[in-house]
Amino acid sequence: MTKVLALAGGVGGAKLVWGFSQVLRKDFSVIVNTGDDFVHYGLNISPDLDTVMYTLAGVSNPVTGWGRNNETWNCLDAIKEIDGETWFALGDRDLATHMIRTKLLNKGLTLTEVTEWLSRKLKIHTPILPMTDQLVTTVVNTEEFGEIPFQEYFVKYHFEPRMINCYYKNIEKAKLSVNARQYLEEAEIIIFCPSNPWLSIMPILAVKDVVSLIKKKTCIAVSPIIGHDALKGPAAKIFNEMGIVPSGYEVARLYKNIINGFVLDKRNVDEKEDIEAMGIISLVTDTIMNDGSNKIRLAKDIIDFVTKSNKGK
Amino acid sequence: MTKVLALAGGVGGAKLVWGFSQVLRKDFSVIVNTGDDFVHYGLNISPDLDTVMYTLAGVSNPVTGWGRNNETWNCLDAIKEIDGETWFALGDRDLATHMIRTKLLNKGLTLTEVTEWLSRKLKIHTPILPMTDQLVTTVVNTEEFGEIPFQEYFVKYHFEPRMINCYYKNIEKAKLSVNARQYLEEAEIIIFCPSNPWLSIMPILAVKDVVSLIKKKTCIAVSPIIGHDALKGPAAKIFNEMGIVPSGYEVARLYKNIINGFVLDKRNVDEKEDIEAMGIISLVTDTIMNDGSNKIRLAKDIIDFVTKSNKGK
Numbered sequence: 001m002t003k004v005l006a007l008a009g010g011v012g013g014a015k016l017v018w019g020f021s022q023v024l025r026k027d028f029s030v031i032v033n034t035g036d037d038f039v040h041y042g043l044n045i046s047p048d049l050d051t052v053m054y055t056l057a058g059v060s061n062p063v064t065g066w067g068r069n070n071e072t073w074n075c076l077d078a079i080k081e082i083d084g085e086t087w088f089a090l091g092d093r094d095l096a097t098h099m100i101r102t103k104l105l106n107k108g109l110t111l112t113e114v115t116e117w118l119s120r121k122l123k124i125h126t127p128i129l130p131m132t133d134q135l136v137t138t139v140v141n142t143e144e145f146g147e148i149p150f151q152e153y154f155v156k157y158h159f160e161p162r163m164i165n166c167y168y169k170n171i172e173k174a175k176l177s178v179n180a181r182q183y184l185e186e187a188e189i190i191i192f193c194p195s196n197p198w199l200s201i202m203p204i205l206a207v208k209d210v211v212s213l214i215k216k217k218t219c220i221a222v223s224p225i226i227g228h229d230a231l232k233g234p235a236a237k238i239f240n241e242m243g244i245v246p247s248g249y250e251v252a253r254l255y256k257n258i259i260n261g262f263v264l265d266k267r268n269v270d271e272k273e274d275i276e277a278m279g280i281i282s283l284v285t286d287t288i289m290n291d292g293s294n295k296i297r298l299a300k301d302i303i304d305f306v307t308k309s310n311k312g313k
Numbered sequence: 314m315t316k317v318l319a320l321a322g323g324v325g326g327a328k329l330v331w332g333f334s335q336v337l338r339k340d341f342s343v344i345v346n347t348g349d350d351f352v353h354y355g356l357n358i359s360p361d362l363d364t365v366m367y368t369l370a371g372v373s374n375p376v377t378g379w380g381r382n383n384e385t386w387n388c389l390d391a392i393k394e395i396d397g398e399t400w401f402a403l404g405d406r407d408l409a410t411h412m413i414r415t416k417l418l419n420k421g422l423t424l425t426e427v428t429e430w431l432s433r434k435l436k437i438h439t440p441i442l443p444m445t446d447q448l449v450t451t452v453v454n455t456e457e458f459g460e461i462p463f464q465e466y467f468v469k470y471h472f473e474p475r476m477i478n479c480y481y482k483n484i485e486k487a488k489l490s491v492n493a494r495q496y497l498e499e500a501e502i503i504i505f506c507p508s509n510p511w512l513s514i515m516p517i518l519a520v521k522d523v524v525s526l527i528k529k530k531t532c533i534a535v536s537p538i539i540g541h542d543a544l545k546g547p548a549a550k551i552f553n554e555m556g557i558v559p560s561g562y563e564v565a566r567l568y569k570n571i572i573n574g575f576v577l578d579k580r581n582v583d584e585k586e587d588i589e590a591m592g593i594i595s596l597v598t599d600t601i602m603n604d605g606s607n608k609i610r611l612a613k614d615i616i617d618f619v620t621k622s623n624k625g626k
Binding site (some may be wrong): 039040041042072074076077078079081083084092093094097099100102103105106118 | 352353354355356357381385387388389390391392394395396397398405406407408409410412413415416419431434435
């Protein structure tokens, strides 16, 4: 069977990753953004890896999409009483993951090995690969606060500051892990999940060798923009701050030198022609994944789309 | 008023410290053992400091004597599910303290400064001073496992291994903090709390300059042995492993070159004569502190004892 590999960020990406994992089982793997990783209260936190792990393990918070199910907040309440920093919501059960990760990293394991260990314990059958084992920090340059780390922009300030631009600190030192390289080499189809282009997908693409490896494959991006908005997060807001009207077309344009195909929402059907004019074949479908069956349907739609397109070649 | 300073370990010591803090208010301070400190899951944990802090703040677990009141264990349950190490009981609310301590130490604050910060937030009026800001690790040499860190001996193996001896790793690098030195210099009376001699009091005495400073003062040790047993912990067991029958007298003998006075339990009244034969004046009283009034009574008894003895000089 054709091997598929997804590039994913947090909540939106994790939904589609779950869909693919159900449809493809062992022919599917995912490389996850680690540009959001940070150290908080001495603990190594990898928000996107956790979201993907929890989603695939079926233990994610069904309301928020991030964090654990059946969560309690007693530690955070105690931090609040002692007057600590509580802008980053650390649930009691979620904390266990950060503590175990920190312990294993301190022991000398790589982030790839730690993620493999956690995935095994959480009975996840899909290989989850951090984009790199080196620490990369997405820094957002904002009008209000100047340069701030991603988590402050995203969580502390609810992505309200105006983003001028962003960069991935230490990206020049980031290497693909042996495992990530192997899965990338074996994959025939690469899916860019409907994650934020600048804050989730581009950090992965910025890791040395990723673009040159995936350019040999069929690359399909899924639009995170529905109509002129994003379901979650600042993707549409960032387009607006750049003076660009958010659309599927604009997302396709960001990726146009890399992708072969594009999946846009049915509410953006009018943009199909312009996208195809850039030489990118496109699929118009319902990209909203509000339940399990929608996630599976979208994953199947995309596989059918690629299979048919490849046959047509 | 006469200034009193206590040397204390964990639960037993904290009880008497609480008694003194109620009786003396601002004329009382405490130096706490940090030989039990360790890093667990990436977090800096100071068990004795926490026990003293929680006790003085009135937020300690009334059943165990260590840890927080109204505690929950959801993080530890999640660690257990992911198959982590759960021998050290980390409560959700207790975790907040370790996380804040770790964050502040990582920022460059000393343990003394962190403890001061936490004490202020917990509205504690008694100065709590770590014995040193340097990391000292009590290592227990056991017959079964060879050398193991204190927490493994004490918590993981429930102090069941036979202790051959112990030492305080890095003690040669440990310095008194400026604050601890100042309180030590100002104090007239030093109380050795009824804590384990080898595992709680001697690490403090082993810090450079402590013995020479306290030898200028009136030093009173309170026996942790009642009859031939300890209320809690391995003090009696360690005596037995040395081939010594545990008693108040034997505790006094350990400290005989340093102390002027000794407080022994009424159940050990027969030992009073032998203790005084070593040149140590002694007070026989009820040393069991099972409620607040007992703690206050014992603290008052000791103050009266010292006051009268000093007048008799």
